[in-house]
Amino acid sequence: MTDSTGARLRVAPSPTGDPHVGTAYMALFNLAYARKAGGKFALRIEDTDRARFREDSEQQIFESLRWLGLDWDEGPDVGGPYAPYRQSERLETYRPHVERLIAEGHAYYCWCSPQRLAELRDAQAKSKQADTGYDRLCLGMTRDERAKLPGFSDTPVVRMLIPDDAPLTFSDVIRGAVKAPRPDDQVILKADGFPTYHLAVVVDDHLMGITHVVRGEEWISSTPKHILLYRWLGWDVPAFAHMPLLRNQDKSKISKRKNPAARLLWFRERGYLPEALRNFLQLMGYPCEEGHEVTSFAEFVDGFEWSKVNTVGPVFDLKKLDWLNGAYIRALSDDELAARIEEHLRYAGTWGEAVPARHREILRQGAPIIKERLVTLDEALPKLGFLLADDDDFLAGWESDESMREARGGLRDDAVQVIDAAVDALAGLADWNADALHETLQAALVDGLALKPKFAFAPVRVAVTGSRVSPPLFESMAILGRDSCLRRLRALR
């Protein structure tokens, strides 16, 4: 955030161009605190790694975070008092600070080639020595002196000169006093002229008035470097909130390789509601009132406290998300649900921009009967398929569709009589609505044929829906209409 209170969000484009769910997780807590404290929430693109830069990833970050409802007050696309908000556009900003650090003896040039560094690391790993890190070969040398030695590279980097008494403890708003490892002579300016994260984050946070740094706990070990930089530059150190890391089932840090849900876009593709995902993310590492896991963002903000955030990395359990998503779907109005389903089908590319009026109407009428049966939005189409299909296509399924044939095959021998009786009773039905259908079929099949409801209605369900499992039968038949129902019944007969 910026100004006197608030927090800042730091986001870096991922190499795959796909925003990470961890980004949204940090953003959510960041936003909650910014709102609670009355501060600003800033989005900054940390694109200092040219090798991993992807052209399209920034747009995806904007789109997916907005989808989740995490709106930023300042950022590359909305501007703000501290623009630009892309680090790649701030290169000149960092340079003078690097020069100052060199002039004051806190940083030095290093001409060691990547190969030499790699060999050095290998040797250290093999010798199992306790003290690893750069060996300071270049420290105190001029370019010419260094050039005479092996492993020389033409374009130097700039490294921090970590003093022996570098402070290793700091206060974290989530964890309290934290001890961190002793840093090594970290590179702060790369050979290509780009700063590393460590330098850029400190300079930008200071210049942008960031008061709270919210990031994952993998950054704890880097924090002493950052604190050193703040001190050398004579700047106030911001508050740090190191969030727990989201985990895969095997407890490792959540990764796209092991977990499809590590991709933020995955949730949208699968038909999860953004408000359900937001609620789920909030529950990760954060308590709720007993029995009130379904909470609004406003409630979250209201009671937000850093000290309530857990230090244990939570395992991502999609079962709970499924339940939450269902709960949020059930809370939607029928029309809203229909609109959400249509929106999702368009996003998924299942439906084009021009949705036929008939489809839209069936969605609207079908919404209430599938509402409490949905876990995700992408289940809507399969559940409503028998209503959407026209009769010819539907009837062709008796030949081509494996699951329909199985449903038919599972019927009892008396199904023929049941369907005959149903057709007879329905043919003269005056009002074609769910209640009348229920009454009529109840009388004709349950009472008339002395069958258990379960067996009486199964053949009708299969005939009309093509499946042994469907939304409520009478409501479905009411939506389908008299002609289609009778045609389908006679066809199965």
Place this chain on the structure above:
RNA sequence: GGCCCCGUCGUCUAGCGGCCUAGGACACGGCCCUCUCAAGGCUGAAACGGCGGUUCGAAUCCGCUCGGGGCUACCA
């Protein structure tokens, strides 16, 4: 290997020395409701990693141990 972070039901969590024969939620089992499937109601099983210590008393404090994770890049 080194340094650092962490350790309550399968999972998310409550607990911050006695209110704990450890509470809630998801998932799971059973029952009820019921036109199938759901939803809903009731109910059941399920955890303080281990060992020492401090204390009248420990899930809560300390130490050790074991276990998990992170970092150890001219990546963030």
